Amino acid sequence: MTIAGSDSGGGAGIQADLRTFSFHCVHGTSVLTCITAQNTLGVTRVDAMSPEAVTAQFETVMVDMRVGAIKTGMLLNQEIVKTVAKKFVAFGLGNVVVDPVMVSRTGAQLLDDAAVKTMKDLLIPLAAIATPNRYEAQILAEMEIHTLADMQTAAQQIYKLGARSVLIKGGAMSGALKAVDVWFDGDRFEVLQTEAIDTQHTHGTGCTLSAAIAANLALGKPHFQAVQEAKNYVTEALKYGLAIGRGQGPVGHFY
Ligand code: PLP
Numbered sequence: 086m087t088i089a090g091s092d093s094g095g096g097a098g099i100q101a102d103l104r105t106f107s108f109h110c111v112h113g114t115s116v117l118t119c120i121t122a123q124n125t126l127g128v129t130r131v132d133a134m135s136p137e138a139v140t141a142q143f144e145t146v147m148v149d150m151r152v153g154a155i156k157t158g159m160l161l162n163q164e165i166v167k168t169v170a171k172k173f174v175a176f177g178l179g180n181v182v183v184d185p186v187m188v189s190r191t192g193a194q195l196l197d198d199a200a201v202k203t204m205k206d207l208l209i210p211l212a213a214i215a216t217p218n219r220y221e222a223q224i225l226a227e228m229e230i231h232t233l234a235d236m237q238t239a240a241q242q243i244y245k246l247g248a249r250s251v252l253i254k255g256g257a258m259s260g261a262l263k264a265v266d267v268w269f270d271g272d273r274f275e276v277l278q279t280e281a282i283d284t285q286h287t288h289g290t291g292c293t294l295s296a297a298i299a300a301n302l303a304l305g306k307p308h309f310q311a312v313q314e315a316k317n318y319v320t321e322a323l324k325y326g327l328a329i330g331r332g333q334g335p336v337g338h339f340y
């Protein structure tokens with residue numbers, strides 16, 4: 086299941102998640118939190134779903150279908166973050182990937198300021214894996230991140246918020262750290278390094294990664310293996326980025 090926003094440009098959000106699920110041969114269900122009007126240049130409008138609509142979508146699927154894993158993406162506001170956290174507790178869910186989506190690469194705010202604290206207090210503690218990028222990790226860990234050591238310290242801080250494991254993504258780092266992600270599960274650190282792909286068509290990278298992790302968890306893979314394979318998937322998708330607009334195109338899923 087993905088709990089996220091719709092991207093009318095089809096590059097990120099629900100659209101990227103469902104494509105990623107299909108690629109992994111798992112059936113995708115979706116709970117829409119909001120509808121963004123968006124293209125490769127940016128977001129022009131966001132309409133929120135009501136918390137009641139979010140609850141109804143979630144419960145209607147959950148009471149009938151066996152959901153193997155869930156990822157959360159763009160949750161937009163505090164009410165939706167609270168609603169989702171409450172439902173996770175009520176249903177006692179374990180395989181939850183929290184992608185703490187806050188700001189898009191084009192600079193659009195995807196989570197209200199008030200919701201950031203709620204995300205920290207209520208949702209991160211329910212995550213089997215939290216997947217912040219550099220900027221989100223800086224906010225969650227309340228520190229600046231410049232080096233690999235900073236990434237590791239931030240991962241420890243976010244782990245202390247209650248996530249069972251943390252993956253800090255290096256995509257927004259510069260130089261050699263760009264393709265380096267750091268994973269921490271309270272016990273061991275892993276540094277995941279792939280080749281850096283030189284492309285401007287990176288829209289949907291974060292969504293695709295967290296969706297691939299959720300798909301791998303649904304397939305019964307151990308957490309770290311789920312993360313490793315998801316990172317490799319995203320690396321391949323970046324090689325096939327699509328130049329289909331005047332701005333930042335989506336990562337490709339067609340290899
Ligand atoms: N979800 C939605 C609906 C979005 O529009 C965006 C970015 O614009 C994101 C999530 C985050 O995108 P990315 O995967 O590029 O971090």
